[in-house]
Amino acid sequence: MTITSIIERCQALYDDLDLGYVKEWKAAGTDRKAVGYLPTYIPRELLWAAGCLPVGIVGGGDQLEIVKGDACFQSYICHLPRSVVELGLSGRLDCLDGMLFPATCDVIRNLSGIWKLYFPDKYVKYFDIPHNYDSAIGGEFYEDHLREILGEIELLSGHQVTDDELRDAIVLYNENRRLADAVYELRAKEPWRVPATDCYLLMRAGLVLAPDEHCAMLREYLELVRLEDRPLRDNARVLVVGAFCEQPPIDLVRALEYAGCYVVEDDFLLINRWLGDTTAETGEPIRALSEAYLKTPAETSSRYVDDDGRKGRYLVDLVRKSGAEGVVFAAPSFCDPALLDRPMLQAALDAEGIGHTAFKYSENTGQLQPIREQAGTFADTIKLWGTV
Amino acid sequence: MSTKVIKEESMVKQKEMIADHFKKLARAKAEGKKVVYTFVPGNLTELLLAFDCLAVHPEINALQSGMRKKSGEYIAEAERAGHSEDVCTYVKCDIGMLMKGNIGPTGEELPEPDLLLLSYTGCYTFMKWFELLRERYNCPTVMIQVPYQGDGEITPKMVEYVTRQLREVLVPKLEEVTGKKLDEARLQELLASSARSEENLVHVLESAKHRPSPIDAYFGGVYYIGPLFTSFRGTPEAEEYYQMAADEVDQRVAAGLGPVTPEGQLENERFRLVVEGPPNWTHFREFWKMFYDAGAVIVASTYTKVGGTYDRGFRHDPARPWETLAEYCLGCYTNLNLPDRVDMIADYVRDYHADGFLINSVKSCNSFSAGQLVILRHVEEKCGKPGAFIESDLVDPRYFSPSNIKNRLESYFQMLAQRKGQEVTA
Numbered sequence: 001m002t003i004t005s006i007i008e009r010c011q012a013l014y015d016d017l018d019l020g021y022v023k024e025w026k027a028a029g030t031d032r033k034a035v036g037y038l039p040t041y042i043p044r045e046l047l048w049a050a051g052c053l054p055v056g057i058v059g060g061g062d063q064l065e066i067v068k069g070d071a072c073f074q075s076y077i078c079h080l081p082r083s084v085v086e087l088g089l090s091g092r093l094d095c096l097d098g099m100l101f102p103a104t105c106d107v108i109r110n111l112s113g114i115w116k117l118y119f120p121d122k123y124v125k126y127f128d129i130p131h132n133y134d135s136a137i138g139g140e141f142y143e144d145h146l147r148e149i150l151g152e153i154e155l156l157s158g159h160q161v162t163d164d165e166l167r168d169a170i171v172l173y174n175e176n177r178r179l180a181d182a183v184y185e186l187r188a189k190e191p192w193r194v195p196a197t198d199c200y201l202l203m204r205a206g207l208v209l210a211p212d213e214h215c216a217m218l219r220e221y222l223e224l225v226r227l228e229d230r231p232l233r234d235n236a237r238v239l240v241v242g243a244f245c246e247q248p249p250i251d252l253v254r255a256l257e258y259a260g261c262y263v264v265e266d267d268f269l270l271i272n273r274w275l276g277d278t279t280a281e282t283g284e285p286i287r288a289l290s291e292a293y294l295k296t297p298a299e300t301s302s303r304y305v306d307d308d309g310r311k312g313r314y315l316v317d318l319v320r321k322s323g324a325e326g327v328v329f330a331a332p333s334f335c336d337p338a339l340l341d342r343p344m345l346q347a348a349l350d351a352e353g354i355g356h357t358a359f360k361y362s363e364n365t366g367q368l369q370p371i372r373e374q375a376g377t378f379a380d381t382i383k384l385w386g387t388v
Numbered sequence: 389m390s391t392k393v394i395k396e397e398s399m400v401k402q403k404e405m406i407a408d409h410f411k412k413l414a415r416a417k418a419e420g421k422k423v424v425y426t427f428v429p430g431n432l433t434e435l436l437l438a439f440d441c442l443a444v445h446p447e448i449n450a451l452q453s454g455m456r457k458k459s460g461e462y463i464a465e466a467e468r469a470g471h472s473e474d475v476c477t478y479v480k481c482d483i484g485m486l487m488k489g490n491i492g493p494t495g496e497e498l499p500e501p502d503l504l505l506l507s508y509t510g511c512y513t514f515m516k517w518f519e520l521l522r523e524r525y526n527c528p529t530v531m532i533q534v535p536y537q538g539d540g541e542i543t544p545k546m547v548e549y550v551t552r553q554l555r556e557v558l559v560p561k562l563e564e565v566t567g568k569k570l571d572e573a574r575l576q577e578l579l580a581s582s583a584r585s586e587e588n589l590v591h592v593l594e595s596a597k598h599r600p601s602p603i604d605a606y607f608g609g610v611y612y613i614g615p616l617f618t619s620f621r622g623t624p625e626a627e628e629y630y631q632m633a634a635d636e637v638d639q640r641v642a643a644g645l646g647p648v649t650p651e652g653q654l655e656n657e658r659f660r661l662v663v664e665g666p667p668n669w670t671h672f673r674e675f676w677k678m679f680y681d682a683g684a685v686i687v688a689s690t691y692t693k694v695g696g697t698y699d700r701g702f703r704h705d706p707a708r709p710w711e712t713l714a715e716y717c718l719g720c721y722t723n724l725n726l727p728d729r730v731d732m733i734a735d736y737v738r739d740y741h742a743d744g745f746l747i748n749s750v751k752s753c754n755s756f757s758a759g760q761l762v763i764l765r766h767v768e769e770k771c772g773k774p775g776a777f778i779e780s781d782l783v784d785p786r787y788f789s790p791s792n793i794k795n796r797l798e799s800y801f802q803m804l805a806q807r808k809g810q811e812v813t814a
Contacts, residue, residue: 072762074779076474076751081758103536106512106754112538113726114762126538126725131508131515131531132553141535141549148545304508304515307529311519331472336754339472340479340516344523346470360474 003198003224006217010201013208014250017060017087021208023095025053033157035123036093037100038084038108039245040302041274042127043289045169046150048211050157055096056207056271059083062249062364072114078334079362080246081111088118098123098156100149104245104302105337123156125149131304133294142290150286166285174277176211179218181273184265186222188322191262192232193225196253203269233262236379239324240266241315241345242331242338244300248361255372256328260379265322270300301337312348319354325382328375329358355382394648398633402614405629407494409442409619414496416442422566425501425521429694430509430534430717434578434622434704435554439566443619444498446517450481452493454669454783462488463784476513477752477784483520503565504529505558510536510694510722511755530561534717540728542718550714576706578622579713583703588630589616590698595637596687597740600657602640604647606686607667607676617695621704651680658683659804662736662745664690664729664763665756668780671788675780678794682801688736690729693721700732726759733763734770743804744774746797751781774807776800 013021026032034053037044044054060066060083068089069082087093099122101112112126128145132138154160183202187194202221206214240256244267256263275296280288299305299314319327327349331338342358349356357378359371416423424441426432428448436443453459462484463477469487471480485491492498506518506529515531522529532553535546559570592612596605603612612633620626640646646654650673661679663686668675679686696702697719705712717723724732737745747764749757764775778796781787 072759074749074751074757074761077754077758101538107758109512109536109538110726110754110759113729114759116725116727117730117762117766126536128535128538131533132549132557134557137549137552137556138533140552141545144545301516302512304531304533305519307522307531311523334474336475336513336516339475340513340520342472343470344519347523360472 001220001224003221003228006221006224007198007201009217010205013205014201015063017064018092019055019095019208022053022055025210026095031158033097034095035098035100035153035156036096037127038102038104038111040102040104040270040300041129042100042102042271043146043293044211044271045166045173045279045285045289046146046153048172049161049166049169050150050153051159052097052153052157053210056269057084057087057093057099058207058245058247058269059363060087061247062251062366076334077107078246078332079364080332081107081114083363084111085114085118088115096122098125098153100125100127102127103129105335107336108245123152125152129303130294133306135291135294139290139294142293143286146286146289163285167281170279170285170288171281172211172215174279174281176206176215176218177273177275178277179215179222180206181276182222183218184273186225188264191235191237191264192230193228196257196263196266197250199263200250200253200268203272206272207269234383235260235262236382237262237264237323237325238328238379239264239319239322239326240268240328240330242301242329242335242342243268244270244302244338246332246335246363248330249363249365252330252361252365252368252371255368256375259372259375260383261328261375264324265318267300274298301341312345315345316348316352316354319349319352325355325386326378327354327356328378329356331358331360333360333362394653396636396648398629398636399611399648401629401632402611405615405620405625406618410492410494410496413442413444413492413499414494416499422502423499424503424505425518426505427507427509427511427514428617429511429720429722430507430532431617431695432505432507432554432558432713432717433619434575434582435558435562435713436505437578437622438570438575439562439568441503441562441566444501445618446482446521447478448618449485449492449498450478450783451669453481453485455672456493457670457785458485459670459783460785476517477782479513479517479520481783482517486521486524501525501527503527503561506531507534507717508532509534509717509720510724511753513755528561528565530558532558532717534723537718537723537725537728540725542715546718547711547714550717551710554710554713572709575709579704579706579709581623581627582621583705585616585621585626585630586696586698586703588634589613591634592630592637593688593692593699595641596685598641599741600644600646600654601660601685601687602637602645602647604649604654604676604686605692606663606689607672607679608647608649609686609689609692610667613692613695647685649676649680651677654680654683654685656683657685659744659801660685660687660740660742662686662688662733662740662742663748664733664745664760665748666691666694666750666753666782667748668750668788669783670785671790674790675788675793678797682797684801687740687742690721690733695720697721722755726763730763730766730770733767737767737771737773742773743808744776744800746776746778746800749777749779751779751787752784753782774800774803
């Protein structure tokens with residue numbers, strides 16, 4: 001394998017809206033099931049332990065003509081749900097035996113209801129995350145919810161999950177997130193080695209590949225990329241935030257680099273790194289999943305930040321940790337979580353003297369020149385004056 | 389068309405009640421009253437009253453600003469401060485109003501909160517809204533998470549989760565903020581009073597099953613739900629108001645009268661409609677007149693259920709004070725899943741003998757709006773009656789296009805008239 005062949009494989013998975021890999025994976029064993037999930041977070045360990053392949057669904061990007069999906073949503077609703085509906089109604093998601101819709105925003109929440117109406121024979125579940133982080137209150141609710149979902153997945157897969165199987169899945173996903181973190185850490189340290197598009201495609205592959213296969217891919221990439229001699233450019237180091245749900249087209253990610261930015265941190269496809277490797281690998285596994293979620297310091301817009309005055313602190317810390325010189329707020333149009341959060345995050349950055357710029361996109365944005373110019377100006381400003 | 393302005397006694401009373409509430413708020417700090425900002429869906433009025441707290445509802449501030457033609461200016465102020473043009477205009481209107489001095493509808497400044505009570509019921513934006521307000525006020529925030537009815541049911545675990553948050557998080561915080569211990573017997577009295585008001589509210593809403601309907605359950609419904617959805621549930625004033633409203637409705641039914649509107653009494657009920665979605669507040673009267681002119685009366689609406697689905701049987705139960713508060717929050721319309729919303733609208737069309745239904749899709753509210761086009765098709769399939777779809781906004785005057793909306797409504801009414809074999813006169 002070479003880096004090129006790894007990235008080509010990732011690109012092929014990215015391009016395959018028909019989920020060929022999922023069909024092959026299911027065909028390779030008897031009674032294998034696959035369950036889709038929307039951004040931002042679901043505990044994939046539950047699915048994997050029950051013998052189901054977790055499949056991240058993040059829309060059709062800029063590759064899909066939307067016809068039926070547009071008939072379901074008004075012009076002021078973001079683009080993701082219309083392309084997800086298009087994928088569903090065009091039969092591209094038929095290989096999925098169920099869908100999980102996490103509590104990311106009202107649109108994804110309501111999409112769970114649309115799925116129930118359009119696909120009454122499929123397993124459809126709204127996944128409620130806790131916003132009370134007390135183990136005895138929010139934790140108890142969340143553990144019950146996880147057990148409820150696990151029970152339903154067991155019925156779907158026909159496989160009763162043991163605690164050991166669930167702990168094995170936790171170990172595997174901890175390793176997966178550790179490796180994903182390692183790619184990000186290397187990129188933050190030596191961004192010329194790991195182009196933003198490589199990193200993005202590697203993470204995107206994690207939405208569809210079986211976790212053990214994805215781990216092997218990440219390990220191989222990390223070994224090979226250290227041997228690769230890539231030119232160092234005089235780019236500005238930026239952190240991209242706001243793109244945790246509807247994804248920008250890959251060309252937009254590329255455009256940021258062409259504009260003179262090294263993306264040293266981002267919140268694309270958070271599920272690959274969310275919670276890190278903090279889930280306890282011993283003890284009661286449902287409790288371990290619950291505690292990992294409750295106690296993580298990680299923030300994203302769909303997660304309530306408790307009343308202790310730390311809103312935006314996580315972003316500032318991430319800027320410091322990644323060595324970013326500025327922040328690019330890249331949010332999908334009409335994305336309530338990202339856009340409502342933005343003024344608060346900007347205020348936290350302003351208080352620390354961290355520069356930022358902001359633009360909006362949709363998953364099928366085709367006109368990238370204005371974004372490239374804006375990012376280029378931002379990068380030049382950082383390079384010329386060291387601040388914005 | 390009547391030219392005389394008609395106002396029923398209950399309308400005058402509810403206006404006085406709400407104005408009086410804002411006056412109390414203006415005096416709150418001077419009188420040592422504690423003020424709690426909270427939301428209408430899932431509001432815990434009885435619990436707040438048990439602690440003698442006064443409530444401020446930011447959505448009510450925003451809609452009042454919309455009706456007073458102030459919202460455009462407030463929204464622009466918030467957008468200048470960096471808030472996106474894409475997001476909820478209730479939030480921007482409220483923040484803009486705050487930036488402009490937080491002047492309430494009576495022209496007096498609203499007091500700052502002693503507590504932000506974030507009842508996270510069926511609207512994601514609520515969470516961000518109070519995170520935003522929290523940045524501007526030096527007071528604690530309590531988050532009460534109300535699980536969504538994703539599977540169309542309220543489970544005992546959901547009730548327990550909300551109950552525990554109320555008892556173990558909110559009550560201790562209210563005791564700390566107010567310096568008072570909770571008197572549970574008083575809470576129970578307040579809940580019993582609420583149930584009596586709710587009984588009469590349902591009586592009023594269900595009167596629209598009569599022909600002609602004595603009420604308009606959408607535009608007029610705003611008056612009927614006002615006291616219960618704001619700060620009066622559990623009070624003698626609310627009981628008196630709802631008894632008065634129920635008696636007036638009975639009289640109108642007996643006399644065969646149509647609803648009272650700002651244009652006068654509707655004399656000739658031609659169309660009976662169910663409406664899904666909140667109203668537009670910036671052009672409330674103009675919007676209502678479009679229906680009045682066509683002889684259309686709204687016999688049931690979903691918007692009037694955001695603060696409780698009493699017509700589906702819910703009543704506050706003083707015998708189970710904590711569970712009943714939890715069930716109330718869990719049952720609000722915005723916490724229902726889409727299949728339940730479809731069923732509810734189709735049931736309304738059938739039970740209220742409606743000719744069709746209308747969806748007013750507001751740009752600001754993803755909780756309501758995302759999926760409404762799917763709701764439209766499924767309700768049509770389910771009830772066999774035609775639906776119409778219009779778009780506006782809650783309080784952003786830029787998104788209310790009278791001619792577009794009027795054109796759509798007129799076409800819809802013509803179609804309904806043809807189906808009913810009537811001559812088109814609208």
